[in-house]
Amino acid sequence: MSGKLEFIDLKTQYAALKDRIAARMQAVLDHGQYIMGPEVKELEQQLAAFSGAKHCITVSSGTEALLIALMALDLKPGDEVITSPFTFAATAEVIVLLGGVPVFVDIEPDTCNVDWRGIEAKITPRTRAIMPVSLYGRWPTWTRSMPSPRGTATSR
Numbered sequence: 001m002s003g004k005l006e007f008i009d010l011k012t013q014y015a016a017l018k019d020r021i022a023a024r025m026q027a028v029l030d031h032g033q034y035i036m037g038p039e040v041k042e043l044e045q046q047l048a049a050f051s052g053a054k055h056c057i058t059v060s061s062g063t064e065a066l067l068i069a070l071m072a073l074d075l076k077p078g079d080e081v082i083t084s085p086f087t088f089a090a091t092a093e094v095i096v097l098l099g100g101v102p103v104f105v106d107i108e109p110d111t112c113n114v115d116w117r118g119i120e121a122k123i124t125p126r127t128r129a130i131m132p133v134s135l136y137g138r139w140p141t142w143t144r145s146m147p148s149p150r151g152t153a154t155s156r
């Protein structure tokens, strides 16, 4: 043992689940339905149940998920999306990709989530969405406490 604490210890996580993972992977290899197979449906159903969402649609990446959410809102060039500056590049990237304008609100130092107290001042007639980022798994409380402006949807 090196004495170093790994930032993300995937090896220990994998060791605990190794047999179950191997069995499920073998089943996929056996039936050969890699795309839209029964495991995908099962994952979507389990994630929906876990999160309390009505539906869950899995996609190829986190970036794709953010892009699809904004496309579902029919984001138009010039539309503003309020979001966090403390995130991976993909958050602002997908907004810009659709011609939108990222509008950043600073984070709270204790949760690293967008400080909801700064949001209202940034809402304009062009605001189309508020995109919170729960980077470390701490869901922003303001999504429950703050009323959405007219025409604005919140994506996660």
Ligand SMILES: Cc1ncc(COP(=O)(O)O)c(C=O)c1O
Pocket: 060, 061, 062, 063, 064, 087, 088, 090, 091, 133, 135
């Ligand atoms: C907060 C956040 N959003 C989006 C992404 C993009 O996910 P992906 O690399 O799967 O496209 C990441 C990736 O690290 C992320 O940390």
